[in-house]
Amino acid sequence: MANHSNINDEKREFYKSRNKQEMKMQVYTFVMMIAFTLVAFGLVLAEVDAMFTIPIILVLAGVQVLFQLYYFMHMNTAGHEWPAAMIYSGIFAAALTVLALATIVWW
Amino acid sequence: MKGWMSRFKAVFALAVLALILSGCGEPFLSALQPRGDGAEQIFQLMVLSVVIMLFVFVVVMIIYVFVVIKFRRKKGQEDFIPKQTEGNHALETLWTVIPIILLLILAVPTVQYSFEFADVSPETTAEGDELDQIWIDVTGKQYWWHFEYQDLEVSTSQEIYIPTDRKVYLSMISDDVIHSFWVPSIQGKMDVNPTGNRNEMHLHAQEEGVYWGKCAELCGPSHSLMDFKVIAVSPGEFEQWVEEMQEVSEEDVPESETAQDGQELFADNCLACHAVGSSPNKVGPNLTSFADRVNLAGVFEMNEENLFEWIDTKGEDMKPGNLMVDAPYDLNEEEINNIIEYLMTLSPGEINPDSAENGVYQDSDLSGLFPEEEEEGEDSEEEEDGDSEDNGDEEEQESEEDSEEDSEENSDE
Amino acid sequence: MSTTANNKAGFGSALWDYLTTVDHKKIAILYLVAGMFFFILGGLQAMLIRIQLISPDNEFISAQFYNEVLTMHGTTMIFLAAMPLLFALMNAVLPLQIGARDVAFPFINALGFWLFFFGGIFLNVSWFTGGAPDVGWTAYAPLSLFSEGHGVDYYAIGLQISGIGTLIGGINFIVTVVNMRAPGMTYMRMPLFTWTAFIASVLILFAFPALTVGLFLLTFDRLFGAHFFNPDMGGNVIIWEHLFWIFGHPEVYILILPAFGVFSEVIPTFAKKRLFGYSSMVFATVLIAFLGFMVWAHHMFTVGLGPIANSIFAVATMAIAVPTGIKIFNWLFTLWGGSIRMTSPMVFALGFIPTFTIGGMTGVMLASSAADYQYHDSYFVVAHFHYVIVGGVVLGIFAGLIYWWPKMFGTMLNEKLNHWFFWLFFFGFHLTFFFQHFLGLMGMPRRYWKFLPDQGLDLFNLISTIGAFFMAIGTIVFLYNVVVTQMKNVKVGPDPWDARTLEWAIASPPPFYNFKQLPLVRGLDPLWIEKMENNGRMQPAEPLGDVHMPNNSFVPFVMSLGLFIAGFGVMYQGGMWILAGIGFAITAGSLLYRSIKDDLGYHIHKEDFDKEEGDGSNG
Amino acid sequence: MADDMLKSGNLPEHPERATLEGSNKFMGFWFFLGGETVLFASLFGTFLALRNSNAEGPAREDVFGLGLVFIMTIILLTSSLTSVYAMYHMRNHSFKKMQLWLGVTVALGLAFLGFEIYEFVHYVHDYEFGFRTSAFGSAFYTLVGFHGAHVAFGLLWFITLMIRNNKRGLNLYNAPKFYIASLYWHFIDVVWVFIFTVVYLMGMV
Numbered sequence A: 001m002a003n004h005s006n007i008n009d010e011k012r013e014f015y016k017s018r019n020k021q022e023m024k025m026q027v028y029t030f031v032m033m034i035a036f037t038l039v040a041f042g043l044v045l046a047e048v049d050a051m052f053t054i055p056i057i058l059v060l061a062g063v064q065v066l067f068q069l070y071y072f073m074h075m076n077t078a079g080h081e082w083p084a085a086m087i088y089s090g091i092f093a094a095a096l097t098v099l100a101l102a103t104i105v106w107w
Numbered sequence B: 001m002k003g004w005m006s007r008f009k010a011v012f013a014l015a016v017l018a019l020i021l022s023g024c025g026e027p028f029l030s031a032l033q034p035r036g037d038g039a040e041q042i043f044q045l046m047v048l049s050v051v052i053m054l055f056v057f058v059v060v061m062i063i064y065v066f067v068v069i070k071f072r073r074k075k076g077q078e079d080f081i082p083k084q085t086e087g088n089h090a091l092e093t094l095w096t097v098i099p100i101i102l103l104l105i106l107a108v109p110t111v112q113y114s115f116e117f118a119d120v121s122p123e124t125t126a127e128g129d130e131l132d133q134i135w136i137d138v139t140g141k142q143y144w145w146h147f148e149y150q151d152l153e154v155s156t157s158q159e160i161y162i163p164t165d166r167k168v169y170l171s172m173i174s175d176d177v178i179h180s181f182w183v184p185s186i187q188g189k190m191d192v193n194p195t196g197n198r199n200e201m202h203l204h205a206q207e208e209g210v211y212w213g214k215c216a217e218l219c220g221p222s223h224s225l226m227d228f229k230v231i232a233v234s235p236g237e238f239e240q241w242v243e244e245m246q247e248v249s250e251e252d253v254p255e256s257e258t259a260q261d262g263q264e265l266f267a268d269n270c271l272a273c274h275a276v277g278s279s280p281n282k283v284g285p286n287l288t289s290f291a292d293r294v295n296l297a298g299v300f301e302m303n304e305e306n307l308f309e310w311i312d313t314k315g316e317d318m319k320p321g322n323l324m325v326d327a328p329y330d331l332n333e334e335e336i337n338n339i340i341e342y343l344m345t346l347s348p349g350e351i352n353p354d355s356a357e358n359g360v361y362q363d364s365d366l367s368g369l370f371p372e373e374e375e376e377g378e379d380s381e382e383e384e385d386g387d388s389e390d391n392g393d394e395e396e397q398e399s400e401e402d403s404e405e406d407s408e409e410n411s412d413e
Numbered sequence C: 001m002s003t004t005a006n007n008k009a010g011f012g013s014a015l016w017d018y019l020t021t022v023d024h025k026k027i028a029i030l031y032l033v034a035g036m037f038f039f040i041l042g043g044l045q046a047m048l049i050r051i052q053l054i055s056p057d058n059e060f061i062s063a064q065f066y067n068e069v070l071t072m073h074g075t076t077m078i079f080l081a082a083m084p085l086l087f088a089l090m091n092a093v094l095p096l097q098i099g100a101r102d103v104a105f106p107f108i109n110a111l112g113f114w115l116f117f118f119g120g121i122f123l124n125v126s127w128f129t130g131g132a133p134d135v136g137w138t139a140y141a142p143l144s145l146f147s148e149g150h151g152v153d154y155y156a157i158g159l160q161i162s163g164i165g166t167l168i169g170g171i172n173f174i175v176t177v178v179n180m181r182a183p184g185m186t187y188m189r190m191p192l193f194t195w196t197a198f199i200a201s202v203l204i205l206f207a208f209p210a211l212t213v214g215l216f217l218l219t220f221d222r223l224f225g226a227h228f229f230n231p232d233m234g235g236n237v238i239i240w241e242h243l244f245w246i247f248g249h250p251e252v253y254i255l256i257l258p259a260f261g262v263f264s265e266v267i268p269t270f271a272k273k274r275l276f277g278y279s280s281m282v283f284a285t286v287l288i289a290f291l292g293f294m295v296w297a298h299h300m301f302t303v304g305l306g307p308i309a310n311s312i313f314a315v316a317t318m319a320i321a322v323p324t325g326i327k328i329f330n331w332l333f334t335l336w337g338g339s340i341r342m343t344s345p346m347v348f349a350l351g352f353i354p355t356f357t358i359g360g361m362t363g364v365m366l367a368s369s370a371a372d373y374q375y376h377d378s379y380f381v382v383a384h385f386h387y388v389i390v391g392g393v394v395l396g397i398f399a400g401l402i403y404w405w406p407k408m409f410g411t412m413l414n415e416k417l418n419h420w421f422f423w424l425f426f427f428g429f430h431l432t433f434f435f436q437h438f439l440g441l442m443g444m445p446r447r448y449w450k451f452l453p454d455q456g457l458d459l460f461n462l463i464s465t466i467g468a469f470f471m472a473i474g475t476i477v478f479l480y481n482v483v484v485t486q487m488k489n490v491k492v493g494p495d496p497w498d499a500r501t502l503e504w505a506i507a508s509p510p511p512f513y514n515f516k517q518l519p520l521v522r523g524l525d526p527l528w529i530e531k532m533e534n535n536g537r538m539q540p541a542e543p544l545g546d547v548h549m550p551n552n553s554f555v556p557f558v559m560s561l562g563l564f565i566a567g568f569g570v571m572y573q574g575g576m577w578i579l580a581g582i583g584f585a586i587t588a589g590s591l592l593y594r595s596i597k598d599d600l601g602y603h604i605h606k607e608d609f610d611k612e613e614g615d616g617s618n619g
Numbered sequence D: 001m002a003d004d005m006l007k008s009g010n011l012p013e014h015p016e017r018a019t020l021e022g023s024n025k026f027m028g029f030w031f032f033l034g035g036e037t038v039l040f041a042s043l044f045g046t047f048l049a050l051r052n053s054n055a056e057g058p059a060r061e062d063v064f065g066l067g068l069v070f071i072m073t074i075i076l077l078t079s080s081l082t083s084v085y086a087m088y089h090m091r092n093h094s095f096k097k098m099q100l101w102l103g104v105t106v107a108l109g110l111a112f113l114g115f116e117i118y119e120f121v122h123y124v125h126d127y128e129f130g131f132r133t134s135a136f137g138s139a140f141y142t143l144v145g146f147h148g149a150h151v152a153f154g155l156l157w158f159i160t161l162m163i164r165n166n167k168r169g170l171n172l173y174n175a176p177k178f179y180i181a182s183l184y185w186h187f188i189d190v191v192w193v194f195i196f197t198v199v200y201l202m203g204m205v
């Protein structure tokens, strides 16, 4: 490829440090995710009222997923416009599906 | 109900169209010749939508015909290069907005009727009193229909009798696969599902008559032979029919000896699956009023020849896949003929499909069927203990009002 | 196919070539042949249906067989005829229209075809092993659980296999459009066929997984003792209906959108005008796709979901009429002021407009949830969907086939015969289906093996059957035309229709590398622009260089064959488990082989191009 | 040019997307994940519809235990992080470290799968709660089983890639493959987040 030799050591160092920076973020993300998980399990174990717990743990799950997508899967970086578009379309179709199956199969 | 129509400018067009459409089909079957409230409302909706569609179609076709004639390449124009227009915002807005308006006109009655058809609360008289509700439990089975009149101890198969003076409410479920209950000239269809829920709908026939019902959901080889009848009779005749039906019992003995013999054979070979008199639904149709049936097994001409073939072959070729083929009996010609003779005595009384067609109207407010209907006051307290002995199943109505109603009625007995 | 083209190939090597090809143009031909085969099969089944219904109380075929024919007619036509024929068109022209040398995943493209093909064969094997599926193409549970024999198993597994093929084929097209466009080919310069194919592929991506799951559940219930749809064990039959229609409704737009695309190519070409309202056409396409996901329950109005759900879905469904209407009027105004040539593709397009409008309008009538209580599962619905499918999709497919035939094969179908085909088919079509609207309202439910005498249904059914024969004759004229044309084999130039888009800038049929140099696209309708402003030849966007090409591969065939074999094992179980073992081993083995063995393709060196020059064949 | 792809060394910053083939794979795989979203949504929807349909069989509260699920969750989340580490080293072009972290990921994945199998066996034996027990059983095993199958497939994928490329190191041809395998792994984690929330936690509140 054209840009092989262009990458000199200087640049590489720059990338390395930037990657390191990013990796730090990833670890923070991870810590947050673990924390969220603990909260979710904690709420259930503490037998907090269901009307309260269920929305909360669903939101926690949603945020965790966004963490995964944006940080672990790098959707926050450039070149992910189409992936994001498709994932959100998928989420849209998925939400409708779940909503319908959870409500209008009507027992 | 017709508010939306009164303001509609094309009433005249509607009338003409309705006239044309209603020429189509047989009155006992066609959705285009409505004889029931529901069918009529839907017919209005159809006419409205056809008018809208015709309008759209005419517009499209005028442009289309004009364009195709006017802009055909003519001789000598081979090198003509038309102007390459990109678009036109005014036009594009126009053909976005007008359809939206047309669709809104259609959407309003659509939503209104959707709710109306789902409403199974009791009708009210002009004075505001609630009318008694006749609830019928409908069970669809491969390939026949069973009907039980709640609280009346009457059950039939293949044919339901309904009075013409009021709505009749159906609570429907399937015993096997999905069927769909459709009486085109009275009301639109509703699926009959095997899953725990009961679907509810109502019928109101405006005229006496024998209306054909069809199964509209593919349910196996004989799906196309799963017909039934709705026999709409005047309220007085209906009341009489109910009373006659309540009288019948398995033990009733026919007069002729051969028929008595037939009855015994019937008891030995057939009663495992069939019933005479009020019964919960069984493997085969209830035969209480068999001799009065319009058709044998829903579709065949009612004569002894067909009946003989039916019993002899267990309907194997007549209704492919029907479940009577499992019957274990083995009968000779004479025995079958005796059974036939017995079956032909199964006519509980004077009310039969003819009553729907003979033009006789007997009035009644059906209060005979619903004793103490007058006292439908607030004194539900004392009725508490009566509740428990009722068969609870029938009260699984979805709508709260009904179950209230029901428990009150039941406990009065 | 290695570096050079070998022209004088025998039958054996030609066959091998097609079995291993990864060239989208050849895959297009594979789709075309298989799709036509299934179209004729489905058409013959339709003829059986119509003959059975020619008169009341007819006993021409038995009830059980009728249900099998009916099911296979619907399934075959939708999954094995219409979709593949559209895929044929997409494969043939989509990469050319965006100026690409190839699709994004040539290997997966081939795999997609073979999976579809083996899935289709699998489904049809059922005829010979005790009966085809007999529960309608919608396979509603629990009838599909009760159905005896293995018919429904063939349905579930066959569609599963071909569904995977369709899904990966769809992904291939999406990525091709996203990544492979020629320089200057921005999204808003893409031809409408490309746009609609792209959006249809997106619909495939999101709709097919629901079918996949539905079919899995059905398979598990039937073959492995699960209870998803068994009410006795807590199952719920409505789940199947939802899953099927969450897939099923987008599916019908998957079918119609590419057909819209075809007409959006044909009409501008033969009106000699650019498409009116291009950007609103794109917008309408996207909007239809979006709304298409929110309306599926209009197939379930009578299920008893309640008035609230029914109303919501009714209104959402009606909304689709708006973007579709935008399209209709844009086509009409493309014609306005044009210079219309009545070529056969154009005649198909002109036949489409009123026919589809009628079909769409009956669709809106159906969308009126309360009124649907009367229409549902009656012949009114049958009439509706044949108006949109035959009047839209099938006319679109034939318009596209005739239009792009020169591009695919380098020959021109006989115009006169094409006109005959059109008029026979079109006349027969309306004769067949127009009166079915009335049949439905007069009380004739669909999927009826028999209708009874004395119910006023005889005449219209008879007319309908007569109409079907006209359609059959028309189709035969077309097939005859194809045979004669290919026998004569008179070659035509690159641009026989005087068209506007990029695919007409290269030889007919195109060389296997498509574009020697990628073209520079300067606007919508690039070829037209060059015709108007230049000498009518595309300017290259790059200097002549080596061209990278993928290697042929036999793996897609083998991989699909493996699933085909495994399907039998899973179905018959018992001693046949061994087949499942073998089949899955073949598939897994070829997957492993594919991932372990490097496949880097090869290069055509620029020096070699001159040898190819002028030689219309594409190796 | 093509053969260059197999040369390691001198890789660009984003080796996974540097070639057209790589970029195609990258896009295609993301889109595939969009489709997978609907696939799992259909399974989740089915599960939700049938969550109380245990017929006579055990209900959710009867069988689920949170301890095991918690451990599994932590394992899978951690494996997500380790695969991020692997990709981090890929971007720094240190193949050995990438392999190492992938190895850790695989080990964690195996542990997860082991626990899952243990869980299933436990349910079947101790609670007589199986795939055929009830509609709920079918829905539960199908949803969680589909996820488990994805885990198993992901593991096989990682292992194949690691073995195949062990000798020759990172290059433009295999970098995209590693990258999309790790995307897949994250996606599996995403699904699990919803499984533990919707299936287990919501089943226990």
Ligand code: HEA
Binding pocket: B053, B056, B060, B098, B099, B100, B102, B103, C138, C252, C253, C255, C256, C298, C299, C317, C318, C320, C321, C322, C324, C325, C326, C328, C356, C357, C358, C359, C360, C361, C362, C363, C364, C366, C367, C368, C372, C375, C376, C377, C381, C384, C385, C388, C389, C392, C393
């Ligand atoms: C290519 C396939 C295709 C297409 C494009 C459509 C398009 C539409 N369909 Fe159809 N449909 C099917 C294939 C298709 N359908 C099939 C196969 C079935 C049956 C499945 C089965 O049960 O086996 C079915 C069934 C079906 C039903 C269920 C009926 C039932 O079973 O009870 C409904 C109900 O709403 C419906 C509605 C619509 C609507 C509103 C559109 C709209 O998209 C139509 C929009 C187009 C127009 C409206 C015309 C042009 C517009 C204008 C000129 C603008 C102005 C118009 C107005 C203001 C009205 N369809």
Ligand code: HEA
Binding pocket: C039, C040, C042, C043, C044, C046, C047, C049, C050, C070, C071, C073, C074, C075, C077, C078, C081, C082, C135, C136, C137, C138, C382, C386, C389, C390, C394, C432, C445, C446, C447, C448, C449, C468, C471, C472, C475, C476, C479
């Ligand atoms: C792409 C979709 C598609 C297409 C193109 C067609 C095309 C046709 N269909 Fe239909 N049809 C469906 C999809 C389609 N159909 C679906 C989904 C159903 C619902 C199934 C269900 O309920 O489950 C259905 C159902 C259906 C019914 C309702 C059956 C019932 O409910 O009982 C009928 C009845 O008339 C019918 C008729 C026809 C006819 C006459 C054609 C004609 O257009 C066919 C014309 C084509 C030919 C006639 C080709 C013939 C070619 C030859 C004869 C060549 C001769 C051979 C050689 C020279 C080798 N179809």
Ligand code: CUA
Binding pocket: B140, B141, B142, B143, B178, B179, B180, B215, B216, B217, B218, B219, B220, B222, B223, B224, B226
């Ligand atoms: Cu019952 Cu069809």
Ligand SMILES: [Cu+2]
Binding pocket: C248, C249, C252, C295, C296, C298, C299
């Ligand atoms: Cu639809």
